Amino acid sequence: MISSPFPVLIIVVPLISAFLIVIAGLIKKSLCYPLMILSLSASVLSSLAILNDVLSHGTVHYRLGGWPPPWGIEYVIDHLNAFVALIVSAISLLIGISAKRMVERDFPGKSAYVYCLFVLQVTGLLGIVVTGDVFNLYVFLEIASIAGYALIAIGEDGAPFASFNYMIYGTIGACFYLLGVGYLYIVTGSLNMADLSKLLPGLQSSKVVLMAFAFLMVGIAVKMALFPLHVWLPDAYTYAPSPVSALVAPLTTKVGAYVMIRILLTVFPPSFFIETVPAALLLRWLGGFAVLFGCIFALAQTDFKRMLGYVLIAEIGYIALGIGFGNRNGLTGSILHILNDGLMMASLFLIVGAITYKGGPRKMARFTGLHGKMPLTMAAFVVSALSVVGIPPTCGFFSKWYLVLGGIDSKQWLFVAVLLASSLLNAILFFRVIEKAYFEPSMDEQGVDRKALNPTGGQQNILSNKVKIDEAPLTILIPILIMAAGVLSVGLLSGRIVSGIIRFAIPAHF
Amino acid sequence: MIWQIDLILLAFVLVCALASLMVKDLLSSAVIFGAYSFFMCILWAEMGAVDVAFTEAAVGAGVSTIFFIVAIVKTTRRTKD
């Protein structure tokens, strides 16, 4: 059976180019970056093509090695897959573009390896997303994880320890997942998701299936940093180099969330996690706590990047909450939030990257007057921040809206309240920063006449012995702006996205 | 597959695992861990998983023990527990 090669190209092109990058790095370093960009663009295009296929013809199957499903590995790309794959590849392309200057300045000799691991990380994440085989998923999970450990560890001072920490948790998570797969295998004999979903309904009462479910849930929860298993996240993402945290932070957790949705909806019968076992209930509670916990801890932070880490935990909480509502709107919210949060977080992390790239501060207390120095970056920051807060028409609002709808539909008033309260907490979080950046003159200008404060930037030659901060180079700035524009336009197009894609991604009987 | 042998091997494995954790010297710990891998490998061979056993022998008992020892030599043998 010959089918369109796009599903596999999503993975294989970056995979091969990752190897080529290393070779290129041995020959001529300047080749690495274009190679990376080319491969990432190729996978974006393939994801687009796939999405198009899926939209026009329904689920796309691709048999690797030509073997029929339960025996060979199969790529099953439905709306959910295609959607998440596009998100992952597109965001990583943008981050990839922005990585150039940062990587080449911070890791001059190692850039080829960083790019290689970068591409491998993306490949791993994409592999997780497109596959239809539970074990294949594990393999790609590990590719992504190992690349992630390494990339995080090359960050600043505390990074290796944070990375080691992450590795311990990550391994536990992956192993739990593997155990879950093993438990499923022992009662069904199959590793194919579609096959499993056919076999599992008859086995729902088996203790093994229950244990498998528990293992899977905990394993994925670790990977997606769901409270209380998020412990690794703040350190890891704080100390990672900027482009890495911009890539890893938004995407890894989102892909984890995707896996959870996939397992809950496709592999197990959806009624399983809602009715048979109280998984939805647990997810709700954990999600609710994650939201509050993340927000409160984020409030306590002084370091902007670390704060983003905790915000990320809260965002994961949203997704879990949405899944936990166990109805169409809640799931729609969760899936939409994968996209939205990916965009927002990537943008925010990249903005931190841009600021630190220019020698700017990471402590929020020293953000004063940044808006004059990096007007466009800060404008993008405002947009993304508003999106996290959930101000329409930015995209963050829409996913929150679906989540609230989901909560209302399932009459979970407490969690609706949590959702609403969290957006207030987020508002405090981000408006605090906005205030600093926009309404307080910067440290070195406080003595200078207010009139000299030129809001459009450009001509500020204030005497200062510090690093002169101005707009980041275009390779960083443009992705930031694109993402900010994305945050806005995705918000407005969310209707299309939901009715065109996400609607089909959720089983019909919801 | 003889369950008596199986059981003995399992016991060995358990003992090695515990020992490698209890020893207060990392180098010995690494060596015992190599032994653990070795017993594991025999166990798998006994269970009929020859390929896995082969791999474990090459990797677990072999290369990774070497890595381990190298790493410990390059860092420290000291441990408090």
Add this chain to the structure above:
Amino acid sequence: MINPVPPAFIFILGAFLVPFLKGRPKQAYLLLLPLLGFIDLFLLTMGIEWEIRFLSYDLVLLNVDRLSLTMGIIFISVGLLAILYSLRVKENGQHVAALLYMGSSLGVVFSGDYFSLFFFWEIMAVASAFIIWYRKEKPSLDAGFRYLLMHIIGGGALLTGIILKVVSTGTIAVEPLTAGLASTLILVGFGLNAAFLPLHTWLPDAYPEATVTGSIFLSVFTTKTGVYALARSFSGNELVAYMGGAMALFGVIYALLQNDTRRLISYHIISQVGYMAAGIGVGTALSINGGVAHLANNLLYKTLLFMGMGSVIHMTGKRRLTELGGLAGKMPITCITCVIASLSISGAPGFNGFVSKGMLLSSMAESGRPLLEWMLRLASVGTFLSFTKLCYFTFFSKNDRIQAREAPLNMTLPMVTIALLCLLTGIYPGLLFSILPHAPAGYHAYTPSHIIGVLQLFLWAGSVFILARGAFSPHSWIILDFDYFYRRGFQWVGGFFTGPLNEWRLRIQSWSSSGVNHLALLSRNPLGLLEMTADGKLRAYDENFYRKPMGLGVLLAILLLFLYSLIYLISS
């Protein structure tokens, strides 16, 4: 053919041109306006004109009948005189306010529906308040403010009544009203302007505080529109009739007690309005005629009195009877005109007051209300007494310390004119009768019995005054009026608003602010609560404090696994 416009427009629109003129042209312009008004009045034809559609209502801006025409003529003519009198005033604002005031009262007079009536009514209130304020002194500012508040309250009552009427009857045309909540409220509204008894306090409070020229305008329009409105809607209302009687008496009694000249006259306004109200309340053709005639006369002599007192104040700067005296020689014209006015108001034969009072009294008698009749007669005695007092202590008693000259021509001229008019109408009542709303069916003013009766009264009262002059000599007492309670009420309420209420607000505000501040503080480090040290201070956030050994996380993972499995195994 020039179509007539509502006279109100001439004045209201005309008012806005005043600030752009200066000097002589302005004076000419000011005099031109009432003349235009006259021309306009003569062009008017009876009936309803200027019916315009405003929102969902048909407004009648020009409802011309004999009554309104009478009022129009009276208002414009007195207005002309008042303008003449105040021609020297330099401040544009005062002219503007006066013209607006005049215009709006004319508007009230000619409006044929309650909507436009109310419309002009309110403008009148505000414009008159400005006239009071223009004296620019603390007492007048406050009094003006009180005046405005009272009128807003009255306006509110009126509005309520009107709206109730509109809702219940569906029409807004001005028409006689019968009993009911709506009419009561409208009555209260009109009554406030007409200085009905407990609502009269604004009048003696504010009028004496207005500017010299301003008080003339004030005396002309506000109360008279009230009376006019009563005549339109409440003629033949017993309550109004007896209220009128009571007012007549009350005003006189309080007037007798006053020391301030203009305050004295102000109380007399109440009293005189009482006469008119009584006339209207009785509601026969004669009594209404009497009321309106009295209105016209009253306007004349009251204006004259205010002018006289105004020129006294203007020339001497003094306003209390205790400080005045002996001006007869120094200001002869003023003195004579004032005496004429006093006689008129007292209803001496030959003066116009005699005619209208006579009409009123005989209408009372005819309709069989002896009580009312006697109330009015008694008031009449009081009037005579009080004006004797006024004239005596202003012009004839001895006072050597006072320096004065005669008032300027533009002041004396209208005074003389009005004095002549008083005499004229007194002597030829037909002149008056020709403009009355109802055809004067065979009423003769100068019947012997009437003349004798009046003279008897005067004689008696005069002897009382001579005998007990000491008792009437002015004192600088504080005289308690209802006013006291209102002011106290206002003070208390205002004090409550600015005091305790605001304090509550501040307290609530400070709670909320401190709440927000605490939240802000807490939001800076919500975990500070957890790390609160023994001395209760929030510690700065320290991320290392929260970096637990990784074993804890693993423990959490395994515990979560345990929990999950436990729950699943149990629940399935």
Add this chain to the structure above:
Amino acid sequence: MTSRFDDVIIQTVCRILIPFIQIFGLYVIAHGHSSPGGGFQGGVILGASFILLCLSYDIKEMKRRLSRKRAILFSALGVIIYAGIGLLCLLLDGNYLDYGRLHRILPVDPVRARSMGILGIEIGVGMTVMAVMVTIFIDLASEEEKRN
């Protein structure tokens, strides 16, 4: 392991042994079809032979045989071979990694072509594993002693 084991016996034994070990490794790779073993195990054995070289001589000797660059190149090439074969199948109108399609360029029938394909990828795996093992070892071992 910068210090030298100046032990002639060990060095000699190793020098003799290492080629055999390497041949065995190649055998394991090639014979994975019909006996336990395959690219991975073979690769590890090959890698171990180099590690043995290092242990018996020193790391420079090893680097002389298999320099870092070359190791990296090998590791990348190995995976490229693997993925490339897959891609080749794709280019030959098959699915990815559908070795059966290789019969179009190989003079064999599809089933046989599968076997050949497997061999090809085993070689790739072996290369990568060997190179990576060596790389990791070199990196771990060439870490300088504690400074300051």
Add this chain to the structure above:
Amino acid sequence: MEVVTSFKPLLALSVSAIAALLILLTGERRRNLREGWTFAAALVKFFIVVSMIPAVLDGKVIECSLVQLFPGVSLQFRVDAFGLFFATLASFLWMATSAYSIGYMRGLRSHAQTRFFFCFAFALHGALGIAFAGNLFTLFIFYEILTVSTFPLVAHKETGEAISGGRKYLAYLLSGAALVIFSMGVTYSLTGTLDFKSGGFLQGHGSDGLLRVLFAAFILGFGTKAALMPLHEWLPTAMVAPTPVSALLHAVAVVKAGVFCVLRVILYVFGPDLLSGLHLGIVLASFASLTVLLSGMLALAQDNLKRRLAFSTINNLAIIILGASLLSPSAITGGIFHIAAHGFMKITLFFAAGAIYVKTHLEKVSELDGIGKSMPITMASFAVAALGIAGIPPMAGFISKWYLCLGSLEAGQIVFLFVLLGSALLDIAYFGPIIYHSFFKKPVGRQHCGLDEASLWMVIPIAACAALSILFGIFPNAFVHFFDIASLVAKSALGTN
């Protein structure tokens, strides 16, 4: 009802967004051009909005649907009478405000003017979006845009006080917005639609208890913006903003938008029938009356001029809500008309306060003695507007007062009539002293040397707004048919045509 599809609403909306961007790009260096953008955008916007009036008066509805946001709800602009009313007002007053703020900002040599004008244009964008929103969701989007874009305006001074005022503003409004999200969610899950419909679309959905809670949530949510009494605290605090902002905040955009939203909820979401069926109108009316009276009383106690105006605003907003919650045709008409009437009058008042501040840096009522001498036009306009607020004819306030009173009787609730009258009295009580002190009291310790008006940029808008508030009192249908539109709204909401 005839529906016309047109891009005009979108055009009108985008004008200010584009203007905002142009302002940002033009920046500080070419100030004249920057302010030119503001002004031009205001003009263009106004004419676009006005051009829609004839069609709407004919009973047509102009629609412009963009993208579907989720099933049953799209980003939709739908210009009905009510929306057009608010849009006309907002765009009209934007012209005045933009002229004025040029004078104000330059007069004070303020910093960060680009940010100011940018946010200003954006706030108008939000306000117009609210006006044209065809459904609750679109409305909420622009509601939030408005909230956020006003925050920099409130905190414009960058002092501690200003920033904390801004914080408070945000805290209140975002909490309110959270409630709105909640109630919107409930509405959607009950009905599956959020499109406004004259007479409401919630009838027949959900239990009575739920609907009551829902209504409370809606009112509390939007009520924060409309500064309904227990939620009003932010408004006096937000007075630290520059005066054009306060004017914008109080007269044009923000609080009016809140009231507009409340009215939308009352008339187009719940609908009069449902509300009276649930006896909710009377409850809301009672709350509103409480606000009316209390805020009036509190205004009396304020010495800071702008704060007094702020309380007056609270008072008037509550009056509008009171009108709508009475659910009788005249009351609704009056309430809606009062949106415009109050808009013109209150903006005059704020402009005057700002002009005084620019010239003399005085902010307290007690310091204004005799200022009428030096700034006669400003203070005359102030007096006109203040009297208009109290409902004195011929100012526009009278028309609304009349209809509100009428409406309260139509609803059979005479109590509220007294509330309205009481509030008028209070209005006089707190504005009267300002008027007569400023005109007639002699200044203490300060010499006013003759005429000293602010720049023409400020005086002209002030005088124009004052003149308009008289004009709309005499000709309520002048130019833009405010009254006709208002009564059209009432009619359609009550289903009488």
Add this chain to the structure above:
Amino acid sequence: MKLIALIAVSLTGAILIYGTADMPDWGDPGSPASLHVSPRYIEKSVEETQVPNIVTSVLADYRGYDTLGETTVIFTAGIACILLIRRFGR
């Protein structure tokens, strides 16, 4: 910590052991794992791939893609080690 660890570990162990109750017995030829997918590998391996070592045929052909991933993992680890430990440019 150690005590808690011990307790947690034994509790979890206990529940896991309890969870094994429904598993097919060790070495049961009738277990689903032996019946569902694997028979084809065993029966068709030689026929389809000409590889007698079923593990190899499954590893490299039926599930060859997993092995590609596995090799990539190895490669990743190698690159990771280089990136982490190797010092450049000194």
Add this chain to the structure above:
Amino acid sequence: MEFIIGKYNYWIYICLMMIGFYAMIGKRNLVKKLIGMNIFQTSIILFFVSTGSKKGATIPIVEHGARAVEAVRYINPLPHVLMLTAIVVMVSTFGVALALLMMIYRRYHTLEEDEILGFRK
């Protein structure tokens, strides 16, 4: 008894896993933690291999020339394949972990977690 004989393999895997866990939780030394992690991983491999075992079957290499191949005669090869991959993943992780340990040691000169945390404070 039947139960024990039938399941003991799984139990041992659980024991190993718990030992690994205990090491990860209770041991402060990072190397010990790493060993614990490895034991944990091998226990999973043990589990998988156990699932593939089949009584009375032989290793999954088809005898040369065998005609009809019966599935019952050979051990299930799939878990072995999976575990080969898992072992590779394990060793890769292990390699990276060692690299990380060396980096950590380079920075802190200790591998005791509490000392590192104390150092950071």
